[in-house]
Amino acid sequence: MKIKWFNVSSFLITTDKGTRIITDPYFHNYMPEDPAPPPGWDSNRPGIAEAADVIALSHGHFDHSYIWAVKGVPRLYTGGETIEIKGVRFSSVVTWHDNYGQGGRGLNNIIGIETDGIRIMHMGDYGQKMLYDEQLAKIGRVDILLTPWGDWALPLLSRLKPKVVIPMHHTTADQMKNVKGFTQIDVSEVEFKSNALPSEMKVIMLKASLESSM
Amino acid sequence: MNGGIARRTLFKKLFAFSAFSAGSILSFKNNMFTGIGSLESTEANAMENPDYAIGRSKNRITIDYIGMSCFVITSANGTRIITDPFLADKKILHSQLKKEPADVVTVSCGHYAHCNVSDVGGVPYIYKITGTTELKGIKFRGIASRHLIMHEVAVLNPAENIIICFEVDGIKICHLGALGERLSDEQAKQIGTPDILMVPVGGVSTMPVNVATEVCSRLNPRFILPMHYRSERCLYPEWAGVDEFLKDKKNVLRCDSNIGSSRLEFALDEHKQLLTLTSPGPELSSGTQIIVPRFVY
Numbered sequence: 001m002k003i004k005w006f007n008v009s010s011f012l013i014t015t016d017k018g019t020r021i022i023t024d025p026y027f028h029n030y031m032p033e034d035p036a037p038p039p040g041w042d043s044n045r046p047g048i049a050e051a052a053d054v055i056a057l058s059h060g061h062f063d064h065s066y067i068w069a070v071k072g073v074p075r076l077y078t079g080g081e082t083i084e085i086k087g088v089r090f091s092s093v094v095t096w097h098d099n100y101g102q103g104g105r106g107l108n109n110i111i112g113i114e115t116d117g118i119r120i121m122h123m124g125d126y127g128q129k130m131l132y133d134e135q136l137a138k139i140g141r142v143d144i145l146l147t148p149w150g151d152w153a154l155p156l157l158s159r160l161k162p163k164v165v166i167p168m169h170h171t172t173a174d175q176m177k178n179v180k181g182f183t184q185i186d187v188s189e190v191e192f193k194s195n196a197l198p199s200e201m202k203v204i205m206l207k208a209s210l211e212s213s214m
Numbered sequence: 215m216n217g218g219i220a221r222r223t224l225f226k227k228l229f230a231f232s233a234f235s236a237g238s239i240l241s242f243k244n245n246m247f248t249g250i251g252s253l254e255s256t257e258a259n260a261m262e263n264p265d266y267a268i269g270r271s272k273n274r275i276t277i278d279y280i281g282m283s284c285f286v287i288t289s290a291n292g293t294r295i296i297t298d299p300f301l302a303d304k305k306i307l308h309s310q311l312k313k314e315p316a317d318v319v320t321v322s323c324g325h326y327a328h329c330n331v332s333d334v335g336g337v338p339y340i341y342k343i344t345g346t347t348e349l350k351g352i353k354f355r356g357i358a359s360r361h362l363i364m365h366e367v368a369v370l371n372p373a374e375n376i377i378i379c380f381e382v383d384g385i386k387i388c389h390l391g392a393l394g395e396r397l398s399d400e401q402a403k404q405i406g407t408p409d410i411l412m413v414p415v416g417g418v419s420t421m422p423v424n425v426a427t428e429v430c431s432r433l434n435p436r437f438i439l440p441m442h443y444r445s446e447r448c449l450y451p452e453w454a455g456v457d458e459f460l461k462d463k464k465n466v467l468r469c470d471s472n473i474g475s476s477r478l479e480f481a482l483d484e485h486k487q488l489l490t491l492t493s494p495g496p497e498l499s500s501g502t503q504i505i506v507p508r509f510v511y
Binding site: 029055057059060062064065066067068069070071072073074075076077078080083085 | 301313319323324326329330331333334336337338339340341342343347
């Protein structure tokens with residue numbers, strides 16, 4: 001199973017059988033009349049012009065749900081019931097986008113993707129101060145965690161105990177450098193095998209494959 | 215988020231009222247989360263109402279209008295297609311879908327008022343390409359076309375629009391998306407003669423109203439459903455309201471009052487091969503008919 005980071009929260013997960021899953025495709029081309037982009041948004045970043053068998057979306061904000069960029073006739077998973085598509089198991093856990101509940105930026109789904117014996121959790125735009133116990137129970141085992149970074153992240157890792165952490169969504173190496181097990185690598189795609197996951201937690205910062213050329 | 219519960223209550227009230235006054239098929243055991251309606255409720259009402267049962271056909275589909283360019287099309291066996299789901303904002307006050315389940319969601323262009331699929335539930339296919347593809351036993355055809363060229367958006371965006379045609383239970387449906395210009399001969403040929411045509415009539419970011427009229431008469435469909443126009447739920451001040459399009463038109467059935475219906479039901483007579491509107495009816499004529507459905511609140 002391979003994981004490739006496009007940029008922001010968008011990854012391509014390719015299973016051993018070749019099924020292609022794209023998570024949270026971002027909007028690369030904000031226009032004057034569109035809802036305002038997040039602060040500091042880089043409008044020159046190229047879009048994801050790749051095909052997928054399945055698109056998984058954590059929530060409806062446009063830096064996470066621009067399906068127009070993705071090619072092909074993909075199936076869509078937006079959370080809800082656990083379901084198997086092309087031998088890959090998709091599940092979801094509902095969270096808040098931030099720590100303000102109803103008054104905040106709405107809901108978010110943590111998306112679980114299980115394939116080739118590996119359980120991946122994509123945190124979407126998770127932003128709660130801490131996980132509720134029932135969310136933790138629903139998440140269950142995590143092998144690879146794809147997550148944004150915040151003050152809440154380190155306590156979260158100690159609760160979820162993933163074997164591999166891949167930071168995403170505007171996280172910078174500077175933010176991460178003091179985290180135990182952190183390495184930054186110069187490739188965008190890495191392969192994982194269920195029988196060869198690290199025993200000590202590793203935090204791997206990938207190189208975004210879609211960067212704006214300055 | 216905050217207005218969700220209040221809106222749902224209002225929705226139920228309005229809908230209960232409309233179902234009552236129209237004496238129609240809108241029985242309301244469902245809430246918005248489990249579905250806009252179901253075939254069972256239609257069947258149950260048909261049993262209670264012999265008039266309604268007359269003219270029943272196997273080939274019966276329903277079309278619910280959500281707002282903007284978004285329709286929910288349900289086939290006789292329950293296959294559901296959702297077109298162009300939009301993102302509500304300060305100007306678009308229509309009720310967004312709430313994880314409405316679908317088998318296929320079609321997207322005509324990359325604008326947020328057409329491609330907000332995160333509100334669609336189930337595990338649908340996303341159809342937004344040119345060419346022919348069969349999904350869930352329904353053949354989809356995508357025809358390349360363009361937005362309005364002069365619009366400022368078009369300058370920034372390769373103004374791509376996909377006209378999407380599909381046939382549900384023998385009924386040919388064509389959704390023009392955000393079409394911005396006259397059809398070429400080739401495009402018109404590819405579309406053919408639809409039974410039901412969904413056409414944007416607000417102008418500005420789609421074709422002007424007179425061009426919309428021209429496109430309609432060229433394609434000569436049995437039914438026209440106008441969409442994507444200014445209303446009390448869509449506040450783009452420079453867009454035209456639906457009245458502009460309806461001016462000088464005959465055979466108009468307006469269901470867009472508060473007690474009107476957002477659900478249309480069509481049946482194809484297997485022998486005559488004639489498509490009829492079975493609810494809310496009655497039919498006005500055998501020629502092209504324009505129906506203005508009420509949007510779901």
